[in-house]
């Protein structure tokens with residue numbers, strides 16, 4: 001008897017996420033006839049189905065042998081890919097529902113705003129566009145910074161939440177999270193070293209992290225300078241690095257890199273080998289990176305006649321992310337929409353292609369764009385993968401993005417919270 005029970009339990013375990021036909025509810029929506037790419041990084045299911053009940057996913061698995069109750073709704077994926085909605089984890093200017101509508105139409109079911117003014121936050125909740133027709137919006141609110149610090153000198157103080165002491169820093173975090181923020185954004189940006197802006201100190205950032213973590217929120221830091229990663233991000237246990245740090249060079253070092261036959265190797269292996277050791281510590285501590293490559297090099301990347309210097313800029317940025325990934329670092333997709341006017345709304349395909357160029361496999365690019373992006377936005381338990389219990393934010397794309405990433409630009413249907421938000425049919 002005991003043996004039989006063990007065998008039964010083993011079989012259940014081996015079945016994994018297989019769909020039990022007796023569990024397809026009579027009122028389910030069944031999405032079938034497609035390859036399921038679930039966002040977890042698991043291999044795709046060639047002929048898969050996703051079962052949705054209400055606003056939740058209840059089962060995911062192989063279609064074979066599954067009986068669908070006649071009363072259930074059926075959505076035919078037409079042989080395309082069935083995937084989680086894409087999440088853009090680093091945006092600005094996405095408070096307006098109309099902007100989020102443009103994202104949803106293209107298959108981006110969630111956007112995370114990591115820097116906006118407090119007076120625009122109400123628009124995350126209200127607007128002329130029905131909730132079902134705009135991407136979900138999560139926000140950090142104003143960026144916590146030192147008095148007079150970034151982003152004030154660049155974008156104006158309405159995007160800043162200035163704090164001067166650890167106590168003020170804790171109060172800022174508490175106020176933002178109590179007010180509905182899902183994450184905390186801080187700036188560690190000294191700007192021009194000849195005339196630096198003030199930045200938060202370690203004690204202030206430690207207070208921010210402690211307060212945020214005690215309330216279950218992650219802290220995301222705008223940071224480029226390696227010394228700030230070493231002196232503040234690592235010891236304060238910040239959760240996410242926004243943008244992609246790379247070595248700061250002296251004029252002589254810069255000349256040496258520019259004259260090199262292989263600039264990325266010269267930069268990372270010869271001029272600044274300690275940078276890679278720093279990346280390894282970032283990886284070891286489990287800090288996720290949202291490199292926002294499109295905002296930094298997207299225009300150059302898409303240019304066909306790059307100058308040598310432009311090519312070096314592209315290569316160095318991509319190489320920094322490639323090395324982080326090769327060390328085992330987790331990446332999440334965000335393209336800084338709203339901060340750089342060249343970054344367009346909708347499917348962040350350029351960012352995806354840049355992650356691909358940095359050595360991620362297409363499956364890893366999708367994981368960065370779904371599961372990891374949900375995680376850094378504090379939504380990892382609700383969004384980002386096709387798994388039972390998650391909210392049913394699902395897209396159908398025409399083709400197989402694992403062999404042709406351009407398929408991500410051919411979104412046939414968008415389901416948000418179990419409701420069809422857009423369909424090409």
Ligand SMILES: [Zn+2]
Nearest residue numbers: 090092336339
């Ligand atoms: Zn940004």
